[in-house]
Amino acid sequence: MSKHTLAQKLHRQIKRFRPNIIVTGTSVRTDVEQLAWTAARAAGVPSLALVDGWVKIPDRFLQKKRRSTRPTRYGVVDSGIKRVLVRTCKAAPSDVDIVGHPHLEKISADVGLARLQRKRAASLKVAFFSTPAEDIEADHGIEAIQALLPHLAAHAPLELLIKPHPREALDPWRQWLALFRVQQDGNCINAALVADKPTFDILVTADAVIGLPTSVLVEAAFAGIPVMVVSPEWWPSRNVVIDRYLSERIASNAQSIPLKLSELFKCIRADAPIHRDGSVKNATDRAVKAIQRLSVRHR
Structure with missing residues (x-):
């Protein structure tokens, strides 16, 4: 029109x-x-x-x-x-x-309420939310997953749900996942692409959420879900709200990933703090x- x-x-x-x-x-x-x-x-x-x-x-x-x-x-x-x-x-x-932020208030409350009814599975469920830096590229999300995998393996067995951004190209993810399944030694990480699964459903069932800088991580944190942000120092645009509320949960380089993952899994075993401030x-x-x-x- x-x-x-x-x-x-x-x-x-x-x-x-x-x-x-x-x-x-x-x-x-x-x-x-x-x-x-x-x-x-x-x-x-x-x-x-x-x-x-x-x-x-x-x-x-x-x-x-x-x-x-x-x-x-x-x-x-x-x-x-x-x-x-x-x-x-x-x-x-x-x-x-x-x-x-009425939407953030509503979504965090709804997710938090729904999570009260969830049943923990035998293995941990970790969600990864990707997002392109500029256009539709999946490269940065795949690079982040690759950097995380060796350290995630230390907390296996676990289920890894990968949710690309709606704008993101899916074929690179499909190719990466096929190669990962062929190369995986053992069956300690069960990775799956969940591009069509609603974000709400993922947040309700996940034990923890990891991702590139995206607003979904803020929704997860405000709903009381343990969160870790992979935010490279070169990332083209700073997400002000992530820097403000999740600064202590940011891994800005490969060297900081092991520590931030360790802190994340400690939060899973304890009660995750629920953010509440003037925004919600x-x-x-x-x-x-x-x-x-x-x-x-x-x-």
Whole structure:
């Protein structure tokens, strides 16, 4: 659908339903939300944009100089992102509400609750979440697995579930897995590619989660699952939330992997700490109150 067609459709829908407020997310490098904010402003309807992340904040607001392509107010996850939004996108501080992260609150609570019903298997189940550094490449995920395997073997027998990123090429993973099964000495690590398995189901059953820098690790940690991050020093973009909440769980080079794995497996045998802070505490309620305040203000 072209921008013009989408803009017309948005104008028609607003005119038809006459909403009190329009609430959007803030996708990276897309103008769908910008069109919604513009249509809302033209119709005299207030809009609230929820910035539900810690990275690529300027990329969520493409038209930086045009007020008409901005929302009426913003809802952000914490005070740090409020400062980033004000500094890089020139948002007025008075227009920004700190609401937390409703999705992270919901997913971590749901996973944590579901895990109460799980039954531990005879062997440990470790999930590995990969992600490409730039495009669709699987090389970095495979390199990380290769670096982990010799040290994982010390904690065998275990089941290794490998979940590539949806954008990631699968053929390299299939080829690697076939070669791994041929070369494996014994049957101490049972590796499987679970590209089609829902992330939620993996988190519910995993004893531990390892991965390249990806938001799934944050969800796992907040749900109380032992987590380890393989974040090479050369990784092109830093994940602010991982650096903030999981800094002690990061293996930044091959030399640090044995220690971080040892710490990970100690956490499996003990009760893993559950992260709770302003990002998830009453986040849904705070977001709803921000919506209600803006709606009342413009009646």
